[in-house]
Amino acid sequence: MTEAATASEPAPIPGHIPESVVYDFDMFRDPAYLADPHKRVIDLLENAPPVFWTPRNGGHWMLVSHAANFEAARDCEDFSSEVLPYKEMEALLDQLADETGRVPRAYPINLDPPLHGIYRKPLQGVFSPRTINTMQEQIRAMACDLLDAVAGKGGCEFMSAVAEPLPVKVFLRMLGMPEDKYPEYRALVRAHLDAQALPGAEGALQRLQKVAQAMRDTIEERRDERRDDIISMLWGVEIDGRATTQEDLENYGVLLFIAGLDTVMQGIGLGVRHLAENPALQQRLRDDPSLISKATEELLRRYSFTVPPRRVARDMEFQGVQMKAGERAMLFLPGADLDPREFENPTEVNLEREGAHIAFNAGPHRCLGSHLARVELNILYEELLTRLPQFRLDPDKPPSFNCGHVVGVEQLHLVWGD
Ligand code: HEM
Known part of the structure; x- marks a missing residue:
C-alpha cells in the first residue's frame, strides 16, 4: 500500500443530497x-446505490451502474470534460506559464464540443487501424525481446520486466523518438504513475512540462525533415484549416503520453494476473490461439480500469438524483462493465459472450487508441503463452494494486517451471 492509504477527511454533505444516495468510498485510498x-x-x-455521492476527496458523485455511465458518457452537455471551464483553465495555465514556462494542454481529452472535435479530428487518421497495423511486427519484436529476457529465469516481477517497458518502447518508436530516451521516459512514466494514485494536481503541471521538454528536439527536427512516424504525421495535418504548430505537437505528445502508457500497462497487468490465476484458460488459449482476441476483449471488460472525471454542467435530475452545476462526477467504468443488469454472470470470463464493453468509454471521447491497445494486448498474450510455460502467481509475493483514475497492478510476481 502506498502513502495514499491514509483516509481523506469527509467533506460536509450538500443539503440537496439525501442520505439514501450517500455512500462512503474513497477512490484513492479505500483499503x-x-x-x-x-x-x-x-x-x-x-x-x-447505482449513482452515489461520496464525501471523500472533497465530495463527488460516483456513477456505478452501466446505465448511468453509458448515458453520462454520451452527454457532453451535462457532463463536461472541462473539469475547469475552458476559459478559466486557459487563464490559469497562462498565469502559471508566466511563472514556470509554457504548460502543455492535453487536448482534446479535456475539451467539450465543438473544440473537442476540432482537436480530435487530426488524430483519427494517425490512430486508424491501417496505420497501427503497419506497426504490428515491430510491436511483436519488442514483446518477444522482453519476454525472452525473463523466460529462462523461472519467474519475474512482471510489471517492471514486461508490462511497463512494452508500452514505453512502443510509444517512443511510434513517435519517432530516439531509443536513448528510454530511461528518461521510464522515469517520467513512473513519476506519473506514482502521482496519479494521489488526488489533486500537485506537481502534475511540472511533470507534463517535462514530458513536453523531452520530445521538443524531435518535434523540431521533424518539422524540417519528415519521417515515417507520428510526430511527422502530425506536422502534416491541419487543425480547423490551419497548419499545426510546435505547441500543438507538444500538446498532442503529452496527451498520448498520459492516455496511452499506463493504460496499456494496467490492461496487461490485470489480464496477466487473471491468466496466472486460471491455468485452464491459459491452456485453452495455448491450444487455440485464435481465441486470444476474444480473451483480450473479455479481460478488458472483466477488469475495466479507468475512471474518467466529469464536471456537472447544470442543475439537473440524473438517474433519479439531483445534481448541481459545478459538482464533480466520476465515470466508474469498472462498475459499468461488471454490472449484472448489463452482463450475465459478469465475473465469469466467458469467451462466447456477446455484447460490447465500455472499457474504452462510449460517446465523443471514446478512446482513440483502442486499436493500438488491442494490438499490444493481443500480441503480448500471444507471445507470453508461446514463450512461457504455464505460469502462476508467486505464493510468497501476492500482487499489490493501485487505484485512482486508473486502477491497476503495482507488482505482479509470477513463477513458472518446477
Ligand atoms: C487498454 C488500454 C486503454 C484503455 C482502457 C483506454 C481507455 C480510454 C478511455 C476510457 C478514454 C475516455 C476518457 C474520457 O472519456 O475522458 C480514453 C480516451 C483516449 N485514449 Fe485511451 N485507453 C487505452 C489506451 C490508449 C492508447 C494506447 C492510446 C494512444 C496512444 C490512447 C489514446 C487516447 C486518447 C487520445 C483519448 C482521448 C479521446 C478524446 O478525448 O476524444 N488510449 N481512453
Whole structure:
C-alpha cells in the first residue's frame, strides 16, 4: 500500500443530497479497493446505490451502474470534460506559464464540443487501424525481446520486466523518438504513475512540462525533415484549416503520453494476473490461439480500469438524483462493465459472450487508441503463452494494486517451471 492509504477527511454533505444516495468510498485510498480492486467493485455494485455521492476527496458523485455511465458518457452537455471551464483553465495555465514556462494542454481529452472535435479530428487518421497495423511486427519484436529476457529465469516481477517497458518502447518508436530516451521516459512514466494514485494536481503541471521538454528536439527536427512516424504525421495535418504548430505537437505528445502508457500497462497487468490465476484458460488459449482476441476483449471488460472525471454542467435530475452545476462526477467504468443488469454472470470470463464493453468509454471521447491497445494486448498474450510455460502467481509475493483514475497492478510476481 502506498502513502495514499491514509483516509481523506469527509467533506460536509450538500443539503440537496439525501442520505439514501450517500455512500462512503474513497477512490484513492479505500483499503478493500486497494487490496483487490475489482472485488471491491463487485461489492459496490451489490451494496452501494447505482449513482452515489461520496464525501471523500472533497465530495463527488460516483456513477456505478452501466446505465448511468453509458448515458453520462454520451452527454457532453451535462457532463463536461472541462473539469475547469475552458476559459478559466486557459487563464490559469497562462498565469502559471508566466511563472514556470509554457504548460502543455492535453487536448482534446479535456475539451467539450465543438473544440473537442476540432482537436480530435487530426488524430483519427494517425490512430486508424491501417496505420497501427503497419506497426504490428515491430510491436511483436519488442514483446518477444522482453519476454525472452525473463523466460529462462523461472519467474519475474512482471510489471517492471514486461508490462511497463512494452508500452514505453512502443510509444517512443511510434513517435519517432530516439531509443536513448528510454530511461528518461521510464522515469517520467513512473513519476506519473506514482502521482496519479494521489488526488489533486500537485506537481502534475511540472511533470507534463517535462514530458513536453523531452520530445521538443524531435518535434523540431521533424518539422524540417519528415519521417515515417507520428510526430511527422502530425506536422502534416491541419487543425480547423490551419497548419499545426510546435505547441500543438507538444500538446498532442503529452496527451498520448498520459492516455496511452499506463493504460496499456494496467490492461496487461490485470489480464496477466487473471491468466496466472486460471491455468485452464491459459491452456485453452495455448491450444487455440485464435481465441486470444476474444480473451483480450473479455479481460478488458472483466477488469475495466479507468475512471474518467466529469464536471456537472447544470442543475439537473440524473438517474433519479439531483445534481448541481459545478459538482464533480466520476465515470466508474469498472462498475459499468461488471454490472449484472448489463452482463450475465459478469465475473465469469466467458469467451462466447456477446455484447460490447465500455472499457474504452462510449460517446465523443471514446478512446482513440483502442486499436493500438488491442494490438499490444493481443500480441503480448500471444507471445507470453508461446514463450512461457504455464505460469502462476508467486505464493510468497501476492500482487499489490493501485487505484485512482486508473486502477491497476503495482507488482505482479509470477513463477513458472518446477
Ligand atoms: C487498454 C488500454 C486503454 C484503455 C482502457 C483506454 C481507455 C480510454 C478511455 C476510457 C478514454 C475516455 C476518457 C474520457 O472519456 O475522458 C480514453 C480516451 C483516449 N485514449 Fe485511451 N485507453 C487505452 C489506451 C490508449 C492508447 C494506447 C492510446 C494512444 C496512444 C490512447 C489514446 C487516447 C486518447 C487520445 C483519448 C482521448 C479521446 C478524446 O478525448 O476524444 N488510449 N481512453
